Amino acid sequence: MSSPTNGNALKDKGRIVIVGASLTGLRAAEALRKEGFSGHLTIIGDEPHEPYDRPPLSKQVLKGWVPADHTKLPRMLEVHAEWRLGVAATGLDRAKKVVRLADGDEVPFDRVLLATGVRARQWPNPAQAALEGVYTLRTSNDAARLQAALAAGPRRVLIIGAGFIGSEVASVCRELGLQVTVAERASAPLAGALGEVIGAIAAEMQRDAGVDLRIGVSITALEGDASGHVRRARLSDGSTLEVDVVLASLGSIRNIEWLEGAGLAAGFWGVGCDAGCRAFDIHGIVTDHIFVAGDIARSPHVLFEYQFLSMEHWDNAVLGAEVAAHNMVCEEIERRAHLLVPAFWSAQFGVNIKSVGVPSFGDEIVFTQGSRKERRFVAAYGRRGRIVGAVTCNNGKWLEYYGAQIARSGPFPPHPAGFDLPGDMRVVPAEFPARGVPTAAPDVVLTGHDPSERHAEFRPRAR
Amino acid sequence: MRIVVDLNRCQGYAQCVPLAPEVLKLNGEEALTYNPNPDDAQRLRVLRAAAACPVQAIIVDQLDLKK
Numbered sequence: 001m002s003s004p005t006n007g008n009a010l011k012d013k014g015r016i017v018i019v020g021a022s023l024t025g026l027r028a029a030e031a032l033r034k035e036g037f038s039g040h041l042t043i044i045g046d047e048p049h050e051p052y053d054r055p056p057l058s059k060q061v062l063k064g065w066v067p068a069d070h071t072k073l074p075r076m077l078e079v080h081a082e083w084r085l086g087v088a089a090t091g092l093d094r095a096k097k098v099v100r101l102a103d104g105d106e107v108p109f110d111r112v113l114l115a116t117g118v119r120a121r122q123w124p125n126p127a128q129a130a131l132e133g134v135y136t137l138r139t140s141n142d143a144a145r146l147q148a149a150l151a152a153g154p155r156r157v158l159i160i161g162a163g164f165i166g167s168e169v170a171s172v173c174r175e176l177g178l179q180v181t182v183a184e185r186a187s188a189p190l191a192g193a194l195g196e197v198i199g200a201i202a203a204e205m206q207r208d209a210g211v212d213l214r215i216g217v218s219i220t221a222l223e224g225d226a227s228g229h230v231r232r233a234r235l236s237d238g239s240t241l242e243v244d245v246v247l248a249s250l251g252s253i254r255n256i257e258w259l260e261g262a263g264l265a266a267g268f269w270g271v272g273c274d275a276g277c278r279a280f281d282i283h284g285i286v287t288d289h290i291f292v293a294g295d296i297a298r299s300p301h302v303l304f305e306y307q308f309l310s311m312e313h314w315d316n317a318v319l320g321a322e323v324a325a326h327n328m329v330c331e332e333i334e335r336r337a338h339l340l341v342p343a344f345w346s347a348q349f350g351v352n353i354k355s356v357g358v359p360s361f362g363d364e365i366v367f368t369q370g371s372r373k374e375r376r377f378v379a380a381y382g383r384r385g386r387i388v389g390a391v392t393c394n395n396g397k398w399l400e401y402y403g404a405q406i407a408r409s410g411p412f413p414p415h416p417a418g419f420d421l422p423g424d425m426r427v428v429p430a431e432f433p434a435r436g437v438p439t440a441a442p443d444v445v446l447t448g449h450d451p452s453e454r455h456a457e458f459r460p461r462a463r
Numbered sequence: 464m465r466i467v468v469d470l471n472r473c474q475g476y477a478q479c480v481p482l483a484p485e486v487l488k489l490n491g492e493e494a495l496t497y498n499p500n501p502d503d504a505q506r507l508r509v510l511r512a513a514a515a516c517p518v519q520a521i522i523v524d525q526l527d528l529k530k
Contacts, residue, residue, distance in 0.1 A: 053467050056499055059496060060499075065496075066498050066499065066500075070498065070500035071500065073465065074525070074527070075527075076525050078526060314471065343471045345470045345471060347491070347494035350490060350491030350492075351491055352492070394491070396473075396474050396493055397474040
């Protein structure tokens with residue numbers, strides 16, 4: 001008798017459920033079929049749409065060139081899956097091995113992949129967030145609404161938060177000829193991801209393009225007119241702005257609430273997992289049937305002192321999906337590790353910004369090639385004498401050279417490329433802002449006295 | 464049809480742009496921008512552009528190719 005706990009039987013007739021129908025979910029489904037999985041596959045997604053690509057939403061789509069429903073992802077092979085779209089997963093019962101759905105259904109599994117990703121952080125005041133003209137940007141529906149609002153020709157757009165999304169949207173606004181104010185609490189755009197040295201260059205780019213960039217300020221209130229449409233913003237420096245469109249680009253929140261009570265190491269930090277994508281339970285013990293990939297996964301990374309990192313990047317979704325799929329159906333000795341040297345890109349103000357490694361893991365920076373003035377350069381990030389990241393501005397073809405040094409844990413400052421060297425190659429502090437203190441972090445407590453009774457419990461704090 | 468460009472891989476050679484100028488464009492000197500779901504009338508141009516990419520960054524729907 002074979003049981004579905006045996007690797008091969010699982011491959012032939014197991015039941016696999018993928019929760020999340022975006023880039024990670026789709027690529028994982030395709031990878032499972034490529035691995036030879038011929039059992040029953042269910043893909044659950046809370047959005048009604050089939051898998052689509054998100055990076056174009058803040059660029060081509062907002063500009064009005066590409067319709068919001070025209071970013072559907074190409075398919076690599078037939079996945080022969082049962083698609084449950086437009087219905088959210090609401091729970092995971094590890095004892096019964098079922099995923100519970102919002103419509104009351106239960107989907108049984110032998111293996112499950114958690115890939116529910118992140119959502120946009122809303123403007124924290126619910127009444128102000130509900131004003132017409134206040135937007136966030138994460139889904140294709142968000143993009144369709146914001147695109148229509150921009151196309152209507154607002155007098156002024158206010159963007160709260162100058163991370164990548166906020167900066168890209170500011171760029172699109174200027175390309176559309178719209179007046180735009182960007183308000184950022186830190187002292188420069190992109191500072192959280194790339195530090196204030198690069199942030200200062202991003203600030204110049206914004207101002208040169210005609211963006212009204214306000215740094216070191218926060219928005220204290222959004223005010224609407226009699227019909228409930230946003231018309232005014234109050235700033236912490238006492239000034240006010242007349243605005244018709246507001247984008248709250250305040251970063252993202254991981255979609256882990258549905259895992260409450262599942263007994264997994266899931267919290268605002270994501271879902272803890274090993275380098276083979278297997279989820280940790282609440283005690284930090286690795287599970288055998290539950291896998292995690294994409295934006296919600298947080299796993300130890302060998303290149304970065306084995307710290308648990310989550311990487312909300314496109315390449316992490318693709319590689320994480322492939323590794324998780326492989327490990328879900330393979331024999332134990334065939335397991336692979338998710339060893340990504342992460343990379344990302346952003347296009348804004350006519351400049352191509354690309355990065356490799358984890359710049360924010362570093363504390364020092366050195367410009368190694370090109371010219372800051374021409375906005376065509378490479379800068380490397382270091383920590384304790386080794387290179388941990390690099391960023392390029394309109395110089396992307398050099399990224400691979402630095403990526404290889406990061407993978408080899410090469411020295412910092414790195415070996416000069418011997419080409420296009422800048423005049424000043426001093427190492428300076430990269431100036432990352434102090435990490436924010438999370439609010440309402442849950443407590444995890446230990447209960448029980450007898451060692452055999454000792455276990456961990458979540459005590460979520462009121463939001 | 465459906466495409467996605469792996470923009471981590473793309474190095475801005477722009478060999479694709481003249482082959483399918485209505486689908487693939489440069490924004491500035493290096494940033495590629497494109498229509499992920501172009502009209503079927505663009506199919507041949509897009510396939511030529513994908514083939515011409517020196518780093519093979521343009522990913523074309525494989526199910527669509529089999530049709």
